[in-house]
Amino acid sequence: MAIDSAHRAAALALAARGDAERRAVRPHSFLTLDDIDARALAHVVDHGLEIKRRPVQYAAALAGRAVALLFQKTSTRTRCSFAAAARESGAHADYLDWSRSNFVLAELRDEIAVMSRYYDLIVARVDCHESLRVMAAHSEVPIVNGLCDRHHPCQAVSDLLTLKEYFGCDLRGLRLAYVGDGNNVCRSLVQAATRFGVEVTLSSPAGHELDDVSASRGGALVRRVADPRAAVEGVDVVCV
Numbered sequence: 001m002a003i004d005s006a007h008r009a010a011a012l013a014l015a016a017r018g019d020a021e022r023r024a025v026r027p028h029s030f031l032t033l034d035d036i037d038a039r040a041l042a043h044v045v046d047h048g049l050e051i052k053r054r055p056v057q058y059a060a061a062l063a064g065r066a067v068a069l070l071f072q073k074t075s076t077r078t079r080c081s082f083a084a085a086a087r088e089s090g091a092h093a094d095y096l097d098w099s100r101s102n103f104v105l106a107e108l109r110d111e112i113a114v115m116s117r118y119y120d121l122i123v124a125r126v127d128c129h130e131s132l133r134v135m136a137a138h139s140e141v142p143i144v145n146g147l148c149d150r151h152h153p154c155q156a157v158s159d160l161l162t163l164k165e166y167f168g169c170d171l172r173g174l175r176l177a178y179v180g181d182g183n184n185v186c187r188s189l190v191q192a193a194t195r196f197g198v199e200v201t202l203s204s205p206a207g208h209e210l211d212d213v214s215a216s217r218g219g220a221l222v223r224r225v226a227d228p229r230a231a232v233e234g235v236d237v238v239c240v
């Protein structure tokens with residue numbers, strides 16, 4: 001009995017220390033590409049390529065970890081890709097449908113605080129970017145933006161990975177045309193691509209252009225062309 005009590009006390013002390021350490025470290029969430037600098041972004045892309053080339057070496061990289069997929073908006077590709085990534089890295093992923101949980105009833109900050117105590121990472125796909133800000137402020141673990149109304153950073157990172165895999169190491173001077181709505185995908189793509197020196201041409205229907213502030217962040221690397229046929233002429237990549 002004494003041995004069992006000692007073991008239990010040691011286990012409780014270890015758990016308490018781990019919980020205290022976890023609370024003491026501010027989680028680094030990934031809500032937009034502003035949350036990662038150019039050097040770190042390049043490392044993420046390069047490391048992603050390495051994992052894709054040698055997946056067996058990373059089969060236990062997240063062993064023992066738990067990932068939550070909290071989706072307010074429906075999805076096929078984002079949900080499947082994150083679930084597969086967790087599984088193939090040794091982690092366990094749980095899917096939570098926002099509409100079938102207490103997230104529709106209780107305060108967001110309270111629900112996310114409780115939820116974060118059960119997981120090591122939360123991927124959230126939500127209607128409004130402000131919801132992600134609230135989550136990041138009250139979660140004990142990192143929040144990853146799986147899409148919101150303003151940004152889709154993980155999509156942009158995966159696009160960069162594809163470009164680098166196809167064209168090689170240096171993307172500087174590559175010409176990319178984006179044809180379509182100046183939406184969340186467009187905004188994140190412009191921000192990510194221009195960090196790598198990619199020249200981006202935007203062509204959107206009247207009234208659906210990317211806002212000037214987002215476009216201007218790419219500086220001289222971003223231009224607008226109203227005619228989609230002219231926009232894609234002579235480019236290396238077309239995104240639609």
